[in-house]
Amino acid sequence: MPMSATATPVPALASVDTSLAALFEAAKTAREKAYAPYSRFLVGAAILDGQGGVHVGCNVENAAYPEGTCAEAGAIAAMIIAGAREIAEIAIVGGREGRPLELCPPCGGCRQKIREFAGPDARIHLLATDGSVQTLSREALLPHSFGPDNLGDAP
Numbered sequence: 001m002p003m004s005a006t007a008t009p010v011p012a013l014a015s016v017d018t019s020l021a022a023l024f025e026a027a028k029t030a031r032e033k034a035y036a037p038y039s040r041f042l043v044g045a046a047i048l049d050g051q052g053g054v055h056v057g058c059n060v061e062n063a064a065y066p067e068g069t070c071a072e073a074g075a076i077a078a079m080i081i082a083g084a085r086e087i088a089e090i091a092i093v094g095g096r097e098g099r100p101l102e103l104c105p106p107c108g109g110c111r112q113k114i115r116e117f118a119g120p121d122a123r124i125h126l127l128a129t130d131g132s133v134q135t136l137s138r139e140a141l142l143p144h145s146f147g148p149d150n151l152g153d154a155p
Contacts, residue, residue, distance in 0.1 A: 040098075044092070048090070050084065120138055
């Protein structure tokens with residue numbers, strides 16, 4: 001059964017599960033490396049793969065808008081390079097440069113990329129500066145999605 005979308009306020013990131021806190025910290029560190037001179041909207045993502053590895057990515061913009069890459073896509077690419085193929089959880093942090101973090105859901109393209117490597121119960125976690133965390137299942141994030149299993153010869 002898919003998890004429902006919930007926004008759970010927490011007093012501090014340290015009060016959430018330690019593995020989730022570490023995943024958010026990895027995403028925040030990746031966000032600090034983002035290259036977003038045009039939108040100034042910095043995003044970091046950290047994936048926990050099915051074997052326990054962590055893979056990070058940040059958004060990278062380009063003057064030939066919108067040819068940049070998203071943080072989630074970068075983290076997925078890092079996961080693939082490392083030899084993993086399953087997203088167990090992904091933490092995403094984002095917001096305008098110099099402003100507090102806001103709940104930052106993945107764009108449509110990244111939802112489809114996450115779909116390729118995450119089962120319906122994989123968890124997507126979003127964090128705001130005030131400590132609120134929203135956790136969604138992949139199925140809640142992208143219901144009725146099209147994926148490899150629709151093609152008949154799913155890997």
